[in-house]
Amino acid sequence: MGTTKSEMFTKHQNEIATIIKALGHPARIAILEYLMKIDSCICSDIVDELPLAQPTISQHLKELKKTNLIKGTVEGTSICYCIDENGIEKLERYFSSIANQLNEKKKNNCC
Amino acid sequence: MGTTKSEMFTKHQNEIATIIKALGHPARIAILEYLMKIDSCICSDIVDELPLAQPTISQHLKELKKTNLIKGTVEGTSICYCIDENGIEKLERYFSSIANQLNEKKKNNCC
DNA sequence: AAATTATATTGCAATATTACGATTAAAATA
């Protein structure tokens, strides 16, 4: 108990849920939006930007990286982060596909 | 500790994170996809469709309903569920906006 | 080499989530 029963679902369902879950936290949304706002990659000022302790931010960055939502390259003492299109585009495609299908069969709505 | 520090983030960041989080579980993705597959609303067979106990499914449905990802109307003894465009479209807009912005400034990528 | 700077890791406390058995609630039917 307490553990998600992943074996019960398809590989794709688990994959997409994992990526979505990684963005399901305001701090990680804030990180994504900060990376968007800045016109380039940022090196080493995420910690100053967010109201969380450094280890906490490091943890959130790790999760975003693990799911290909951001990517980082070592740049001397600091790390240069930017958005990874890979993850974002997967989400974009997933939701626009669902939205499109919804529009096509609007007729059948009974609720 | 243990609690997300929501006060630290904007209202919109918290709202979008809450909706996204609600879909960040394979069972809830499976529910969404089942509702998509069926061409109309479904009344009372979600429990037979998913490999989880009835109280667990009820709990997942509650979370999806809370975030406007599905909606349900009482239909006699059972409840008729279908996808709520409200939540889905919010997600669709959010991610396509980010994907668009990303395409526009592809030039600046340094990672 | 010592000090500095930036990030990661460890360990842990507080809280949240997941799952389900047991029970309850509410409507339909016998």
Add this chain to the structure above:
DNA sequence: TATTTTAATCGTAATATTGCAATATAATTT
């Protein structure tokens, strides 16, 4: 009204997540 059917709620165990202080690591600068 008693029974059946369907879904919600309660209570609880197992596990996961969040957040941070302390510490470690790794590259840079003095």
